Amino acid sequence: MSIESSTRERLIATGLPMILERGYNGLGLQSLLSAAGVPKGSFYHHFRDKEDFALQVVDAYMREVHAGLDACLGDPSVNPLDRVRRFFASTQQIYRHQGYMGCLLGGLGQELSGVSDAFRLKIEECFTEIATRLAVCLNEARECGDLPATSDPQQLATLLVDCWEGAALRSRLQRDHAPLEAMLEFYFRSAGKS
Template sequence: MNTIPKSEQTRSRILSTGRRLVLGMGFTGMGLKELLTESAVPKGSFYHYFASKEAFGQALLEDYVTDYLGRVDSLVAAPGTGGARLLTYCTAWLAAANKPSIAETCLVVKLASEISDLSEDMRTTLDAGVTELVARLEQIIAQGMADGSIVPQGDTARAARLLYGQWLGAAILSKLGKSEQPLVDAMDDTRRRFFP
């Protein structure tokens, strides 16, 4: 028996459908009519949950950031060395046999440049999520340095920012060139710089 209230199920369905559509066509490219049709929700119901398309975008990003950080928190808490956890995170950027890569499902990759001028609230939400993610990467790097599985990096905060920036840039180049090579190159460079 499903214990989630129907109203929360509807809101969740709108957000998950919206995430899929936004990943495919961008935030401005996704029309409200498409979202309502795909999620099988009447227009009035949409406005019951979200005051506007921008409010929906804000909720979409908050939901995405919460989900993403939860997955990274599980990784941070996983047993093993910091180096093994960092390698697991970096490997997730590459396509797996039965799972889409982070590069294919990352709303930061898809929306960072689009929303930075469109909505200050959405930009702030995405930026705060990235800041939290980088802090978690810094934690993994520090753990790996402490257990000897990661080469000393000096300023771990800077190392985490540069690492994330490299992978984010590689994901954008990969999307642009329709090639995984930039991600493969990022993995090679990460192994060279971070692993003994």
């Protein structure tokens, strides 16, 4: 990895938890630069502005999400619903490790979607990508009879992402895992065959 690449990656790696904790508007560039040990000129060498930086942080976050989806959804020896649940259990462990700060996408979406089309569109695209990946597994569950034959896997996946984001917000407010666990239990019990 080149020095330029490592500087860019260090800024993103340092900025992700800072944005998660403080939000976009609460992230000061000077505090980011100090925490990353990077001079100001290096920031503008890698990013046009703070918005460009935060959008690249979202891209890095999504690479982590996709890696988690790959690890959890990609094992055909595991029941499809168990694979989906495994992804959310794994995500819950990440949230716990981070102090229940919630989802970066949800936080930025709540903070910026009303004032920035760039963030609104980017975050909606990310949620759609996640739901589309989950829908493939939910379709497998429908095909093997674990979901009703009349169910719509894409609709179920979108609802799952929406419910998770609400539970992640409650989890952040309470600094507790209970809303996440309750949501998953309710969802999987409700989505199953009647």
